[in-house]
Amino acid sequence: MEKADVVIVGAGHAGAQCAIALRQNGFTGTVVVIGREPEYPYERPPLSKEYFAREKTFDRLYIRPPTFWAEKEIRFELGVEVTKVDAAAHEVTLSNGNKLGYGKLVWAAGGDPRRLSCSGAELAGVHAVRTRQDCDTLMAEIDEGTQQVVVIGGGYIGLEAAAVLTKMGCKVTLLEALPRVLARVAGEELSAFYEKEHRDHGVDLRTEVKVDCIVGDGHKVTGVRLADGEEVPAQAVIVGIGIVPAVGPLILAGASGANGVDVDEYCRTSLPDVYAIGDCAAFACDFAGGTVMRVESVQNANDMATCVAKAICGDEKPYRAFPWFWSNQYDLRLQTAGLNVGYDRSVVRGNPDDRAFTVVYLKEGRILALDCVNTVKDYVQGRKLVEAGAKPDLAALADKDVPLKELL
Numbered sequence: 001m002e003k004a005d006v007v008i009v010g011a012g013h014a015g016a017q018c019a020i021a022l023r024q025n026g027f028t029g030t031v032v033v034i035g036r037e038p039e040y041p042y043e044r045p046p047l048s049k050e051y052f053a054r055e056k057t058f059d060r061l062y063i064r065p066p067t068f069w070a071e072k073e074i075r076f077e078l079g080v081e082v083t084k085v086d087a088a089a090h091e092v093t094l095s096n097g098n099k100l101g102y103g104k105l106v107w108a109a110g111g112d113p114r115r116l117s118c119s120g121a122e123l124a125g126v127h128a129v130r131t132r133q134d135c136d137t138l139m140a141e142i143d144e145g146t147q148q149v150v151v152i153g154g155g156y157i158g159l160e161a162a163a164v165l166t167k168m169g170c171k172v173t174l175l176e177a178l179p180r181v182l183a184r185v186a187g188e189e190l191s192a193f194y195e196k197e198h199r200d201h202g203v204d205l206r207t208e209v210k211v212d213c214i215v216g217d218g219h220k221v222t223g224v225r226l227a228d229g230e231e232v233p234a235q236a237v238i239v240g241i242g243i244v245p246a247v248g249p250l251i252l253a254g255a256s257g258a259n260g261v262d263v264d265e266y267c268r269t270s271l272p273d274v275y276a277i278g279d280c281a282a283f284a285c286d287f288a289g290g291t292v293m294r295v296e297s298v299q300n301a302n303d304m305a306t307c308v309a310k311a312i313c314g315d316e317k318p319y320r321a322f323p324w325f326w327s328n329q330y331d332l333r334l335q336t337a338g339l340n341v342g343y344d345r346s347v348v349r350g351n352p353d354d355r356a357f358t359v360v361y362l363k364e365g366r367i368l369a370l371d372c373v374n375t376v377k378d379y380v381q382g383r384k385l386v387e388a389g390a391k392p393d394l395a396a397l398a399d400k401d402v403p404l405k406e407l408l
Contacts, residue, residue, distance in 0.1 A: 003101030004032040004075075006312060007092060009082050010108030010246075011035025012044060014278030014301035016063045018106050019074045021309030031074045032100065034092075036081045036109075037131055040066045045298060048129045048160040049328050052139065053167065058132060082109075085253040087271040092249075104312055107250055107261065107269070107276040108305065111243030111296075116152070120214025125221035126237045129157055138236060146235040147171055150224045152211060153240035154181030156327045159194060161238050163329040166201050173204040173232050175224070180207055187340065189359050190371050193352045194329070201330060245280040245294065257282060260294045265318040267308045275311075277304035286320050287368075287386070288341035295339075297325045322387060335379040338369030338386035349378060350400040357400075358382070365391045381405040 006022060008015045011033050019031050035041070042061040050056040069076060077094065084093040091101045113128035115121055125146075127138045142165075149165050151158045154176030162172045174181075180191035198205045210227035214237060223231045245260035256262045256270040260282040267275045267283070278301035284290045303321035310317065325336040332355065340361035350357035356374040360367060360382070367390050372379040381404035385392070392407035 001091065001099050001101055003091075003103070005029030005103045006031045006106065007100055007102035007104075008033045008106045008108055009092070010110055010278070011037065011039075011041045011076065011078065012108065012110050012278065012301065013041070013063070013298050014108035014110070014305045015106070016041035017302045017305035018108060018277065018309050019069075020064070020072075021306045022312065023072045023074070025310055025313040025315070027309070027313050029103070032077060033069075033074060034077045034080060034082060034094065034100075036079070037133070038079045039132055040064075040069065040076065040078070042132065043298075044130075045326075047132065047135050048157055049164065051132075052129070052135050052161070053164045054139075061132075082249050085249045085271075085274075087253045087255075087274065090273065103273065105271075105274045106305075106308055107247070107274065107280065108278050108301070109246040110279045111245045113239065114242045114244050116211070116214065116239055116241070118211060118213045120216055120221065121239075123214055123216040123221045124219055125216075125235065126214060126239060128239055129161055130243075138238070141236050142168060142170070148233050149173070149236045149238065150175065150232055150234040151238045151240065152224070153238075153242075154178070154205075154207070155184070155240055155242065156182070158238065158240035159198065159329055160327060161240065162198060162203050162205075163201070166198075166203055167330070171204075172202070173224075173234070174198065174206065175209045175211060175226075175232075176205075176207045177210055178207065181205070185340075186371055187343070187346045187359055187361065189346060189348050189352065190334075190373075193357075193373065197330065197332065197355075243279065243296070247276070247280050250274070250276070262292070265320075266311055266316055267304050267319055275308045277301065277308055283319065285323070285339065285341075287323050288339045291341055293341070295323055297323065299324050322383065324383070333374055333376075335372045335376070336369065337372070337379055337383045338367075340369040340371075343368050347394060347398050349398060350375065360397060365394075367392065378404055384408060 041063040080094045082092045113130045151174045212225045215223040247261040260280045261276045263281045279296045307319045327334040343361035345362045347360045358378040359371040361369045367385045370382040396402045
């Protein structure tokens, strides 16, 4: 049986960055990356933005050119996945039947799109937006004349897809089960702003709507039936209702975890010599008051990966990276600094009607996070306030003409 010094499961942002960081930190051992897709690592966020809108070709999404990996002696096993982990033997079994031993195992498998549980969910024309193949299939349907699209889910993926489809001339209906979009990640002010923006751009955005089933002609989707009996016509449906962490083999091997796999402050799982990073790893986040959570962002994936690579190279330090996130919709650039978990007050700087404003989230007077819409200076300066745990004067905080750097 072949053995590698480090086996990385997952060829997304986290897996790619871990392999890169190993070499950057002087690791000379053998590194093998296992990826389910046939592609070398590529950036995920542009899939629902620039790539879907045809503003970027796929070759511009590569995290590194394909030749880079061979030059760094990083080997890839693509188009396969891990089906079993034997923690005692330090080996994994692949979907092609091969076994691979490891010295250290880094689990960076991310997650699978959460599927609808209603009837019709498997019809042709029902899509996720998670991989290149997902987007290519949907783009081909648009090219063939699909015009009526229903988006299920009012999170960032759903909103970004709705924005791009609207710009492409499609008639878009967006359905959200909760009372407002972005309800799990943003305050009411930001939710209301984006709901208005999408409606102003022609999206039929509906909240507090329950889906009964997907309707089809026996093969392809033709509509979405709501709980009240209404049927919304659809030639395509995009489902953006979150992900299910891809940790099955780890949990079966005995790793601790409920929502993903649990890791300690060094990104170590409860299994010996096994780390977990990225979307599938649940950790006690310092920027959320120690709440154990998964953070689904490129920043978290990259920073956890670097933390683990350094640890493997002998430079073990606790993971405490600053969380940030962004979203592009229409001509709006949202930049988020920090995590608003447990906030008890929000302050708005500027006027949302001007399409440039900031929502600041506080707990007991201390700044936790900021959502900055077309306000880059607030984002740059606000990061420092979050890191410092600043407790500013609220009147000054609400005054958009007062630079945030003066509130430190």
